[in-house]
Amino acid sequence: MNNIRIIKTGINVSKILAQLKEYPEDWNAVSKMEGAKSCVDEHGFPEVDAGVLQLIVGKIKSVDEYVGDSELSVPTPAYYKHTHVVNFLKRHFPKHDRCGFLSLPVGGTVGKHIDIGSYYQTRDRYHLAIQGKYEYSVGDESYVVEPGTLLWFNNKLEHGTKNVGDCVRITFVFDVSQSKR
DSSP: OOSEEEEESOOOOHHHHHHHHHOGGGSSSOSSOTTOOOOBOTTSOBOOOOSEEEEEEEOOSSTTSOGGGOOOEEEOGGGGTOHHHHHHHHHHOTTEEEEEEEEEOTTOEEEEEOOOSHHHHTEEEEEEEEESOEEEEETTEEEEEOTTOEEEEOTTSOEEEEEOSSSOEEEEEEEEEGGGO
8 A cells, every 4th residue: 555554553542542532631522422323432431522632733924814824823722631652742842743533433434635735734543542443545546444453644645534433433633743753
């Protein structure tokens, strides 16, 4: 595959997931997505099943500026609480940029799209799968992603996803400047 590269599989994401459970108020969503089925972990506790949790976001100087064209980024308060994923980033990608957790209900899809704006032209995008199973498509390539998988993909091509698992998918999406790798 040229447009999806599996960097590593089998990463232990249990501490990251535990921290997500510790701070459910950080999620920008309701605590239970309508119709979503929760997974149960090895201890019988429900898995995380909420919407969007941004750790570093784009910043604009004026309301007429498009955030995709801004090179500015700022950490949210959640960045300082979710230390396990931040430590993962600092160990493996010390010069990371915008990042956050995204979820997708069972059977849910994100239609194919291209990340537009000058910000994205100089960034590589990665996923670290935290919970659930999803099929990721980039261009004409597809890969089924399991929890603990770190992948890079070409976000300059059309890409999209479908949750093919039996619980809410949680993935950590982050950008790394191509000049700072």
